[in-house]
Structure formats: structure tokens, C-alpha cells
Amino acid sequence: GNSVTQMEGPVTLSEEAFLTINCTYTATGYPSLFWYVQYPGEGLQLLLKATKADDKGSNKGFEATYRKETTSFHLEKGSVQVSDSAVYFCALALSGGSYIPTFGRGTSLIVHP
């Protein structure tokens, strides 16, 4: 079956530090990959996505590259801000067949001033 594995949190950083949140996946086909972010008290919202190998998704200073050879989609940001404190979810979805995305467990990020 399909699965998504994220690094466990919480990840605690100081403002302006470099961020990496690891995400690896297993899938029976060729998935699209997503990062969703959930700010406190809110629902999830799409942060970025990539639909094929070597694609790079980017938004709000965050980036992730679809690496088929390592089945990974790690999230990175060069300089985090306090406002980036949230829970980050990696997810995959397959076109055709099942329309049910698979989500990771989420990684909590805490950024201190």
C-alpha cells in the first residue's frame, strides 16, 4: 500500500535558522506529493506540491524537491520566522484508481524569537 513517513517532532528552532523536515514515501504508482501546513486553530492548507520527479515546489520561502530515486520530498526553508510555527503534513496522491490521499503524521515546528 501507500505510506508517508515524516520525522517526528517537535522541531524547535531559533528565528532565522535553517529548517529541514524529512519526508519519505512508498507508493504503488507515480504519485503527486504535497506539503500542507496547519496553523494553530486552523484547518490544513496547501503549502506546496510537485507532480513529477525532479519537480521543485516552492511557496513562502519553503521548497521541496520530488526525488524519485530516494522516494523523498523533504521540506526546507533557509530562514524560519516565528510565524512559521505550525504543524506540517507531507502527503501523496495517485491519479486514477483511489482518490484518497495518504498523509503523514505531521511534524510540529516551534520557532523561538
Place this chain on the structure above:
Amino acid sequence: GAGVSQSPSNKVTEKGKDVELRCDPISGHTALYWYRQSLGQGLEFLIYFQGNSAPDKSGLPSDRFSAERTGGSVSTLTIQRTQQEDSAVYLCASSFSAGGTDTQYFGPGTRLTVL
């Protein structure tokens, strides 16, 4: 435009009671999903609606859970004879089309507490 809305935002109930949770998807979105988010457990898929097709109920944890979607728009998730393990945040999401690769738009969730 309006996003996905859910009501109530919080629900506290006693064990054994029935509850109904409501989701209003984005207008024009044909696909609608319900998920359950428990502390530290990520998102658990519950049920999926697409247009007028039969829903995918494969994620419902027991026959106490049911959902309907009226007129291809509003959806109601019903939990009968609630148990303490049903306590969680219930999230609804909609997307424009049936493709699972479409961006999902989430509501803020309903926090259910079963005493």
C-alpha cells in the same frame, strides 16, 4: 470567496449520545472528504464523496459512523452512540474535481469531546 466551513466548531457530548457534524464545501467543488485527526496520529481518512457517485466509505471505523451529502453540496457526518475514543478533531475538505491529486481545501474542523 468563502472557504470550507464546518459547524459546530466545538462539541461536547456524553457517552452514548448521537452527534451530527456539518460541512459546507466550496461552491462548485465536486469532491468532499471527511478525516479524523487525533492527537499525534495525523489524518485518518473516513469517507469520500464525488458528485452523484456512491461514496467511498472504506475509512469509516464502525457502523456507528455514517455520512451523507445532500444535493452535491452540504455534508453531514453522524456518529451514533458516541464513545470516548471518538474524541478527536473532525476535518472536512473539498476539491474541485475527482482527481486525488487536486489540492484539497480544508475547513477549520470540529473538535468533538465525548465525556
